[in-house]
Amino acid sequence: MCGIVGLFLKDKALEPQLGALLTDMLITMTDRGPDSAGIAIYSDYSEGNGKLTVQSDNPESAYPGLDSQLSEALNAEVSIRVLDTHAVLETAVEKTAQARSILTTLRPGLRVMSAGESIEIFKEVGLPKNVADRFEIAKMSGSHGIGHTRMATESAVTTEGAHPFSTGPDQCLVHNGSLSNHNSLRRKLIREGVQIESLNDTEVGAAYLTWKMQNGATLGEALTSSLEDLDGFFTFVVGTKDGFGVVRDPIACKPAVMAETDQYVAFGSEYRALVNLPGIEDAKVWEPEPATVYFWNH
């Protein structure tokens, strides 16, 4: 099943409430996906600053001293903000690729959840409420965010199997549905040199979009070609540095509802997820069309 929520703010005055609004939406979608939850939040963009969100199964040993060791190896300033099993490392944006490769030797086993200038991804196994509490998502501010509650069908209930998946710098993907050609597509992408970590179908979808974009497609073009190349059921919501997009497969059996006001554009797997948003009574509410790419940008 799975539940998706998304909120893209047009009104800056709502930004301090982004985390609280998304948390409420996410928890409402618990019965669509009680086994894991995750959120991608776009916040605190500042020119020249890069962020890596990492996850460790052993945060007590992984994070102490990591900022100073990484700083020394990079010869640049590094800050660390630890949130439960995750940590957000910040340094100069041009150093993030190097930092990522240093981390593989400095802390083997550390997983990079997201990289970019604005994005932070937090995801774990457990009830959405518990996951949101562990990361204190309700306290977060930001310009837009996407959340996912997972009911696993295609692969194990693990942190790596939880959504959102990173698809590139400041980009992420969440998925409701199941892809039926993910095994053959995974083999094809691996032959093309794309790195895929898990047996999860959505990770293949994310890797597919990344691969398309590395070969020159825009995100919109990559999403459009996904309608041709991916077989199965999907409602995808993607996040970018300054916007978010929605696409459903041509059969469109996975539910999707959107709402728009002067203050925001919101996405929910069900209308229930949207009912506590400010001004929802007067919002334009509609169901996105099948096989149609929607996009909103700042």
Added chain:
Amino acid sequence: MQTYDLEANGLRGLNETLHAQSETTNQTVWEVVNPKGSHAIAVGLDAPIEVTVKGSTGYYCAGMNQQATIRVEGSAGPGVAENMMSGTVIIDGDASQYAGATGHGGLLVIKGNASSRCGISMKGIDIVVHGNIGHMSAFMAQAGNLVVCGDAGDALGDSLYEACLFVRGSVKSLGADCIEKELRPEHIEILKDLLDRAGADAKPEEFKRYGSARQLYNFDVDNAAAY
């Protein structure tokens, strides 16, 4: 009028209360407040009562309805009035996928648009949509009438049996074994009655009728090689 606050008193209590109404009840008018997109509102009713839901609903609102008149003052989620037997269901806004699926009788009116699979496998229900309908509508529809004042999406009436489909606007594509048919006086009468009961401002003569070519559901020896 009886008012039920769904948020305060819960779904099970609502449906139990509505199920307890019989044909002789004097509590004939009900209002459900704070639906907030909840699932399975006013499901399985079997009494001639009027229920108005003050807001949008989630999955399966008014499913299996008999006798009751249920109005949603908002939009309805997937499977509204699924397997309805009799009575009337009116949606003031839009309806999500498979509205009126497998319905045996009664009237479903959607004042906005209906999305995909509207009237899938309908078995005698009448459905009037003031707006448009999505793809694969009336798939395997067996009996009843589907009236669409707007446009229809892809694959209308795929593998259709004996349901009658009437569309005023364009049809993006017809499904397998669905063809346009002549609109005869008896169809004008059916349309007139349904449009009138659904409060739709459209002229019966403006509609086109679609039905089954009856090539698919009987075995044809010439098609043997296809199996």
